[in-house]
Amino acid sequence: MIRELTEKDHSIVMEFLFQNPSINLFIIGDIEAFGYHATFQKLWGEFKNGEVTAVLLKYFESYIFYCQDKDNFDVNGFATIMYSNNKPVTLSGKAELVERFENHPNITLGKKRVTYFAQCGTKRELQATETIKNATIVDIDRIVALQHSIDEFSTTDETKEMLKKAIESKTGRTYFLENDRGNIISTVSTTAENSQSAMIVGVCTHKDYRNNGYASKLMTALINDVLAEKQYVCLFYDNPEAGKIYKKIGFEDIGLWTMYR
Incomplete structure (x- = not known):
């Protein structure tokens, strides 16, 4: 199940994100700075058995996605959230995760750039x-x-x-x-x-x-x-x-x- 996140979810969301604080630094930073009710920011989470398994952040018109299991998240559900009337979607995240949205019929992604991530x-x-x-x-x-x-x-x-x-x-x-x-x-x-x-x-x-x-x-x-x-x-x-x-x-x-x- 995917739903919009609120401050009631904060502790379990941050516990989930802190398991990989480097890869999630943008999502963590935006939550800490702006919370869950900023007009320019929204967050969604996928839940299984009461646990957060994936998070999607929208910051203005850009999205960042994270989950732990690249083969086990609701690609269709998150793609539907990002649908932008055939306009190119601005999306970033760990390569093996966000590349699963390529060629999805519900969204058109912007120009692709792949970089190394180091810590x-x-x-x-x-x-x-x-x-x-x-x-x-x-x-x-x-x-x-x-x-x-x-x-x-x-x-x-x-x-x-x-x-x-x-x-x-x-x-x-x-x-x-x-x-x-x-x-x-x-x-x-x-x-x-x-x-x-x-x-x-x-x-x-x-x-x-x-x-x-x-x-x-x-x-x-x-x-x-x-x-x-x-x-x-x-x-x-x-x-x-x-x-x-x-x-x-x-x-x-x-x-x-x-x-x-």
Whole structure:
């Protein structure tokens, strides 16, 4: 049976999600931040013998799905919930789970992208002579200016507002390094921070300052600080060369994450 979740289900839902806090960091974070009655967020759960076996989150127009058994959930029921009048559905989750919705007659999924999902649960030794700073609201313009200068980054009008909201709500933080002229030359951020885990994003270094290990030092400092509060730090990557760097820092692959946008 699938039904909409309420705060009455909170304890059993979180117990279910906490069994895999890294994979579920987005769902956990959104529940902790916004609960069950936000106008832009809804949650559904599948129940068997009184136990939660699958959860679907709708955050604005995007969905995230999770269950423990890829071969034992109501694909048709969840697909019906996501039906959007033949418009492409934005869906993400562990690859082996969400890929079961591909070619389903009830929904059309957006463009597919598959990335590696990695986690780190161990602090690392930090050797940095540079001064690492934790960004505040006043640093946002300089951070966005650096990201805008890098071809791999896509900044929009919402980028500043998202950084601002993350800092204010403490659902994200950004560490950075400056050169001797006060220009930000390297940054790394977290997003979706919750009681259990956090996601690393926004790793970037100005093209004139690359190959100096700045991003690795920032990541190590950030990871150590986050792990003083939480169990895991996570990240997505699709570049094997980047993956080698992350693994040197202490990340381990725990699966594939598929996004349809």
